[in-house]
Amino acid sequence: MILEEAISSIEASGTIDELRLSLHRVVQNYGFSGFAFIDAGRPELDLPYHTGTYPPAWERAYIQNDFVHCDPALTRVRRTNTPFHWGELKLPERQGRKRPPELKMMEAARDHGFRQGFVVPFHYRDRLGAVHSSSTVFFWEDEPRDFDKLFVCHRHELHLLMIYWVQRAMDIVNRDQRNAPTILKPADAAETIKLTGREKEVIAWAARGKTVADTAQILGISPETVEGFIKQALRKLEASNKTHGVAKSIALGIIDL
Known part of the structure; x- marks a missing residue:
């Protein structure tokens, strides 16, 4: 699927569910197994808004272990606009038998089959001046060397796709706001x-x-x-x-x- 087709697929989505499945098909064509979108602008929440096409077992592990409060990718997302991958994260060193929570989270991700993750931060300011932040991670389960090639060649395309995806999500929510998550709801x-x-x-x-x-x-x-x-x-x-x-x-x- 070329970039123009991927964007057209996103823009043709009429509901949030269609939009989620559309992005899933797009990222699979790049070689990813799925994705996770999460509200990164509410660090005080134990369960911020999230959606995606990740395995249910990973969602349960992430929630039950409170990984949202120690996810090193979310910490970095809040400080940058530039996409990055898990290999670029600076993790604390293990001291003795006790594992830092950041290491525990990354090891759990590997245990669930994720060998790499491509992370796209997204920040925007609504017309009231409030800043909203989100993190999208695309999960990679194949050989790391293949991921390295993809990251070099396609990271800008994936970044652009997420800009279109979030904008389309906001357009859909603007049309039907009843049960909209705050991060996607326009100020009214x-x-x-x-x-x-x-x-x-x-x-x-x-x-x-x-x-x-x-x-x-x-x-x-x-x-x-x-x-x-x-x-x-x-x-x-x-x-x-x-x-x-x-x-x-x-x-x-x-x-x-």
């Missing part, structure tokens, strides 16, 4: 955030550089009342401070300058 908070007229006013004056005292004088209310409206607005906006609240309000079109 403007439709759910409802600020009162006063809350919009105090945020709008803050956006113009006015202090609480200035706003109180302009609106003819007490500074304490202004502070109350600001706090209510920030809570609805899920903003950490007034600057964050102003930025989100402008991005969402809640206020105009």
Whole structure:
């Protein structure tokens, strides 16, 4: 399957399941046995969103051993935009009988038949300014020397394919958002955030550089009342401070300058 055909196959997918199977067929043509896509931007989660065509036994092992918290590939994904392979990972040395969790995870991968992995990081910023990160690993079960040749010749193609794949996933989710994972869901908070007229006013004056005292004088209310409206607005906006609240309000079109 040439690159153009692979991209066409991805873009023709109409559901997330079709998209998953489409990528599986594509990566198999490159010699991989399957793939795993995981939300890498939520390190606090024990079970972030994931999908792919990996063996169920590997999924169980990954979850039961909490490998998501020690996966050295995920750690590197959060720091780079450049695809890499497992052989490039710097693993801690084994000390005595105790194995570092990173080594335990990589040894488990080998025990499940994966001799190499090609990893594609993907980061994007939504219109609210939130950064989303994902990791996709393509599993290799054949001879490592064959993988080395493929990595040199086709790593840019595989990187490009994942850009198309993630974009298509976002397009599909945008069409049908009901059960969408956060990493693939476009920001639609403007439709759910409802600020009162006063809350919009105090945020709008803050956006113009006015202090609480200035706003109180302009609106003819007490500074304490202004502070109350600001706090209510920030809570609805899920903003950490007034600057964050102003930025989100402008991005969402809640206020105009």
